[in-house]
Amino acid sequence: MNKSKVECRSLTKVYKSWLNWSSKKNVSAVNGVSFSIKEGEVYSILGPNGAGKSTIIKMIAGLITPTSGEILIDGKETRRGASGAFHSLSAILEGPRNVYWRLSPLENLHYFGNLRGIPSRVIEERADDLLKKLEIDGKKRNQSQHLSRGMLQKLALAVALITDPKVLLLDEPTLGLDVSSARKIKEIIKSKAYDDKKAILLTTHQMGLVEEMADRIAIVKEGKIVAEGTPRELKQIFSHDVYKIKIRDTIAGKKFKLPQIAGMKDVQNEDGAIGFRFTSKQHTDIYPCLDKLKKMKAEIIQVSRDSEDLEEIFLKITGRT
Numbered sequence: 001m002n003k004s005k006v007e008c009r010s011l012t013k014v015y016k017s018w019l020n021w022s023s024k025k026n027v028s029a030v031n032g033v034s035f036s037i038k039e040g041e042v043y044s045i046l047g048p049n050g051a052g053k054s055t056i057i058k059m060i061a062g063l064i065t066p067t068s069g070e071i072l073i074d075g076k077e078t079r080r081g082a083s084g085a086f087h088s089l090s091a092i093l094e095g096p097r098n099v100y101w102r103l104s105p106l107e108n109l110h111y112f113g114n115l116r117g118i119p120s121r122v123i124e125e126r127a128d129d130l131l132k133k134l135e136i137d138g139k140k141r142n143q144s145q146h147l148s149r150g151m152l153q154k155l156a157l158a159v160a161l162i163t164d165p166k167v168l169l170l171d172e173p174t175l176g177l178d179v180s181s182a183r184k185i186k187e188i189i190k191s192k193a194y195d196d197k198k199a200i201l202l203t204t205h206q207m208g209l210v211e212e213m214a215d216r217i218a219i220v221k222e223g224k225i226v227a228e229g230t231p232r233e234l235k236q237i238f239s240h241d242v243y244k245i246k247i248r249d250t251i252a253g254k255k256f257k258l259p260q261i262a263g264m265k266d267v268q269n270e271d272g273a274i275g276f277r278f279t280s281k282q283h284t285d286i287y288p289c290l291d292k293l294k295k296m297k298a299e300i301i302q303v304s305r306d307s308e309d310l311e312e313i314f315l316k317i318t319g320r321t
């Protein structure tokens with residue numbers, strides 16, 4: 001059942017300067033982005049601020065029009081006036097304004113459910129279940145503006161799920177939340193993907209969230225996908241071998257002067273020793289490095305192997321190291 005629920009083909013967005021009071025130049029925010037998301041999959045778009053993540057989500061949600069490219073939701077093209085395409089989709093945008101602050105959580109769920117044509121009886125059942133699961137039921141009749149940021153985001157998720165959508169778009173869903181709300185949200189997202197087979201698009205600039213949640217990752221930089229794959233694939237393709245090396249900082253009572261070695265980084269003095277990391281594309285590259293140290297009569301205390309984590313790979317791909 002590997003059906004594609006979201007498909008973006010050569011998606012491009014140029015914000016025109018004449019529509020934009022804050023800039024005099026056209027901004028090429030998204031540039032030829034293609035990807036697809038299958039049912040039951042959490043697909044994550046990871047990229048630094050300004051990479052174009054929110055723009056991608058807003059285009060898929062139908063909030064802004066792509067300059068060019070195509071979007072299919074559940075097999076239906078969004079462009080050809082096919083409003084049906086959006087029936088199977090819900091989105092939570094960045095920030096806390098996804099719900100009506102003057103309405104209570106329960107009223108929000110009824111309001112948005114009714115708007116999308118869900119029968120009241122069905123809304124009641126789903127609301128009951130969602131409010132309990134997300135631990136909002138204690139506050140379901142309070143005005144939403146008095147809820148904490150974490151509660152508001154949990155409510156936004158409940159509102160998004162009240163239509164039981166096939167596709168869920170989440171823009172930076174846990175940013176700035178308390179630990180327990182973030183955990184709850186992650187738990188529900190996972191169960192919606194794996195148990196209920198929803199297709200989930202999640203954008204973030206936080207590697208930790210991606211490592212925890214994503215089945216596949218697209219790393220975006222300046223509006224383009226620069227790498228795509230499962231976390232494991234990305235590690236295999238981009239990871240270097242990393243060694244941790246420790247040598248005695250004296251030779252025969254004299255201070256040892258560490259030579260420059262290509263691939264050496266993070267040099268640290270620690271308690272009678274010098275430690276550093278050595279990065280190489282092939283594991284045999286370590287031998288010349290060790291030979292060089294031995295020739296200088298350095299006393300090698302420790303050589304251990306490591307591999308780069310996804311955070312390092314992400315920083316490298318987006319050119320921030």
Ligand SMILES: Nc1ncnc2c1ncn2[C@@H]1O[C@H](COP(=O)(O)OP(=O)(O)O)[C@@H](O)[C@H]1O
Nearest residue numbers: 015020027029048049050051052053054055056
């Ligand atoms: N409404 C807009 N008008 C003009 N430029 C915009 C607008 N929204 C976003 N941008 C620009 O488009 C680029 C991508 O922004 P955005 O999609 O918000 O990135 P991200 O969500 O990855 O931080 C940035 O350079 C941003 O300044």
Ligand SMILES: [Mg+2]
Nearest residue numbers: 053054055094
């Ligand atoms: Mg954003």
